[in-house]
Amino acid sequence: MIEASTDALLPSPGSRVRPVRDPFHGDLLEVSMGPHHPSTHGVFRMVATLDGETIVRLKPVFGYLHRNHEKLGESTTYLASMPYTDRLDYLCSMTNNWAYALAVERLIGQPVPERAEYVRVILAELTRLLNHTCLAGFLLQDCGASGTPLMYAFREREKILDLFESLSGSRMMCNYQRFGGCRVDPGAHWLAAASRVTEGYGRFLDEFEALLTGNEIMMARTQGVGPLSAKLAVAAGVTGPMLRAAGVAYDIRKVDGYGIYPRFNFRVPLGEHGDTYDRYMLRILEMRESIPILRQALAEIPAGPIMDPKARLRGLRPKAGESYGRIEGPKGEIGFYLVSDGTPNPYRYRVRPPSLINLTILEDLCLGRTIADAVIILGSVDIVLGEVDR
Amino acid sequence: MSTLQACLLLSSLLFSIGLAVAIARSSAILVLMGIELMLNAASMNFIAFWRFGPNPEAATGVLFALFAIAVAAAEAAVGLALVIALYRHQRTIRLQEATRLKG
Amino acid sequence: MNAVLAAIALLILASAGIALTLRNIVRSVILLVVTWFGIAAFYLWAGAEFVAFAQVLVYGGAVSMVVLFAVLLVRHGKAGVAETPAPSGRIVSALLAGGAIAGALAGAVALTPLAPAAGPAPFAPVRHIGVLLLNTHAASLLAAGAILTVALLGGVVLAAGGGPEKEDGP
Amino acid sequence: MPHAEPWLERAPLLLRDAVNALLPAPARWWVDSFLDIAVLLGVFGLLFAFLTLAERKVLGRIQNRPGPNRAGWGGVLQPFADGIKMLTKEDIVPRLADPILHFAAPVALVAFSLMSFAVIPYGRHLLALDMDSGVLYFFAAGASSELAVFMAGWSGRNKYSLLAAMRALAQLISYELPLLLSFVPVVMISGSLSPSAIVTAQGGWHLGFIPRWNVLTPWGFAGFAIFMVASLAESNRSPFDLPEAESELIAGHLTEYSGFKYALFFMAEYFGMCALGGMAVTLFLGGWQAPCAFLGFIPSYAWFGAKLLALLLGFIWIRATLPRLRIDQLTRFAWKFLVPLALVNLVTVGFWHLSASWSRGFDPLRWAIAIALVVIPFVAMGRRLSAGLGPRTYRFAAQ
């Protein structure tokens, strides 16, 4: 309607309203959602073509937050890239750090002391709790829940961020892992605090689920919305909870058994329908599985050095070669691929960002759904634009 | 001129405007609106006669106006459904172009 | 009293007249809604409270919504909100027909000897109307109900018949 | 207790009489009307101001944060600070907008929502306009307000606004019917469309202590529930706030509004909420009647105010908790659930009316049948509505 009227009444060439002619659907409405839109989780943009409220075409546009991350990684030393990995997925800096440290450790053959491995597991699982909590809050916010679940999620997230802050000095940009260990030793105080947070988390999850998981509106909004088939998920390289929600048992903690994960006894929940509700519930279930891991790690952590005494902080000159370090990040497989040519800077520095790769199937999930569904599907994909655009 | 005559004059003018709308406009929706206006003008007459008529206790004028409103609502619903069906089939609601009855 | 009537008449005729000339359908429709409100005011002035509110409820609340919905649904292409004008011949004939009818009716009204205005405004309480509806006019009420039901069903069938989109409801 | 009314109850009457005594007879009608309007505007204007504050405070408390608390003691001056901010902001009208409709929409919306205050009986002697068909007037005024929402959405020439306008229309068409059907039982029982008569019909007590409010009967409770749900939808409150669904449509029909026009929309939303709440109190909660006989010394308008505030708190509470429906679910909920339920409720009230003469012995049976007539369709239709939805169990990968 707008396009017709602008044609006739308001000859404004600067108008950004463009009609879309489609012989099969009549004239459609093209809506540019983003880059500044309340629910695109940052500066993401979806160019949605609507027939009524139904999406017939959806083009994700990203790159508004591109920062040259990989090129920067190739022009600085190995150590200097570490703080930059914090800024990839700024909710999960600890796991980003770990994946990068793992890649470099593999490149230079650096062992990691036992205590550091335990600390890494503790931090990774705390990060998983943090990320999934945020996701659940944001997803329910996208469903229109007036911020209440989001505030509850942030209330709990705050406790984990406080832990991170007292350990690494920064709440989100932790820059904590080093090649061959971790930077600071968590004292007994910190471990006790982490234990308290872990024990309180189950209660929070119960309350959070009572708030909205059984809610009829929430179920009506999410069940059967945006189902992702296992075939498409595997073909598109989707990883993480999204893949497992589609029913594919693939968890790098089990597959690779990196670090000391084989010592832990935990289950990998699987979804059946692959819809938005499954994606949401998978995260809740994973959080519930993370709690026993944390409990075990906090109980078993040995004394000892946190850094390998022979580890070198600077002046790394790895022998020519390549390595790939990947871990199961909260959003999926986060990996770093490094090629060394013997100089202090990596020859090639490449990130495998789970957010970006999970996002590539957005249009497949949204076609035929309404614009309101697209918002929650995007919310359930769990992206952070810092990682998508890099 | 008595008040009743003024009322009747008003309703006849409204009726004429409705007629003009129905004839002059090319959009099917507006044609329907014109017909609605004519119906309304008729209802106004009922009310006017009830108000100034000899036997207001029977309230026949009021009841007639009520029925007219109900039937007009039904007419609007069916008419607009027709417009939408027309648009579905022929991609236009201009009456000059909607010359085929076949869908 | 007559000043109020004059104001109401001005509102009704002006809004309807302007609606006749506007090219923008949405504006036309909204002006026609104003006309309907004016007619409701006329009913109120005449003392038919119940009819006035029914008029607002049905026209202002329901018919206008359906009309606007229809305008938005058929908004694309040539049938956009800016209506292409009808051929000038039709406009002339419309004005002629409207003018002729208006003249004839006005003449008739002016020339017919009508009984002078009755006394104070009659009052039709809701209870009275209800009793009348269910006693004397029960058959008409049933007929109106049947017409409405059939119209509703017909409307749904017509609007939902063609394609995947529906006017409203399931 | 009309013979022994406390002076507080009669205070508004006394005030009016005092004013009237000073005036010549011809001016009294005008002054009275003006007084009514001024009092309504003043009271509800202030209520609006503090309701925004209360909403933000309650929402904050529910979300574990204190809410606005900087302007004045505990934040009491916040509404006025907001008002000053709104008034001094730039009023932006998009270049492509339809300027007339863009201006008219907020004005019409506020006007319509104010009109509905005229017929609500706020107290035994507090009623601006005692109209024979007052309830009909109320809903006529309310139904028109959605027209203004459409105007707002359409005039902005913004695609989000346009989608919001479509949604507003669909929502109105869907929820007007259950809203109207839900109060028909009350009209059937009390035999009047006049709000004051409906309130009077709810006076007195069953067994001496259970108030004879409509909500305390099976059909009344069902009607009240349907009325509240439909009025949530009518006033565009969460979980039916689709026209201004922030996460999809940015601000819906308000996207292109700023400054004072935006404030007017806000005001109209709260006015509409107050009016619908007031009507719900009148129709179902016994209006200004006190819940117990011995509490009759508290003036009736205080009871009305307390009930209204409780309902408004309920609105806020619901908003703080529930997510939003999708537009097709919204219309389906209205047509497949609320409308049939309201129709069944008509049957229930018919039964209730016909069985009114049953002797004491059959009274429990009457209640049981009426309750069954309400509950069974609710459960059955609720099950059909939520077919295929439900909690799921999840499997775990083999170790």
Place this chain on the structure above:
Amino acid sequence: MLGTGLIKGLMVTAKNLAGSFHDPERLVTTEYPEQRTVLPQNYRNFPFLVTENAEDPMGTLRCVACQICEKECPPQCIYIEKSKDKKADAAGKMQIYPAVFDIDISVCMSCQICVEVCPFDAIKMDQVFEIATADRFTGLLLDRGQLSKPNSYFHQIHPTDAAEVDGRLAAERKAAAEKAKAAAAAAAAKAAASTASAPSPVKAPPPVSAPPPATAVPAIPPPVSPPPPPSPPPQP
């Protein structure tokens, strides 16, 4: 039944509404300018340069302008120019010092890498965060004077780290002093031997005197608290 989930959710919010009035767990807001959270010791934000002597902040910088941090800084926000001359450092040794030491705080991302790579414990992380300024350019470009803060400040914000650093530095200096003393003694012995072998005292070198260590580190306060011993791991 339809609605049970809704009611459950409403109960949760009601519980939170009530809880926010008496349960500190449910009202977590800190009203910032009036209330302040206690920053953890490890909290870091923007680096500063440590000076040994609070009275002479510029004269006793630990920094010797080795430029390692400048090289390692990921966003390259440090700019150092070496001095042409040498000045005595806190230990009295003649050192090159930074003639210019600028950090662009608007670029710095507080990653702490400069601190980790500094071999002289000369740059440490600060805990300031209220540094907003309207001046976009010079206001955020801190120079040597603005960056230098006394060691006592370091003790104040990071007591554990500071104590450890001071202990290490004292040990190093002691070792250095002993070495110097030993070297001096050796030299003296050698000199004595050479005098003994070559009895011509005319060309004897002047006696080398190492500065006494006690006066070398006058600004170091005693450690506030010893670093906590490595905690025994909690055993199951």
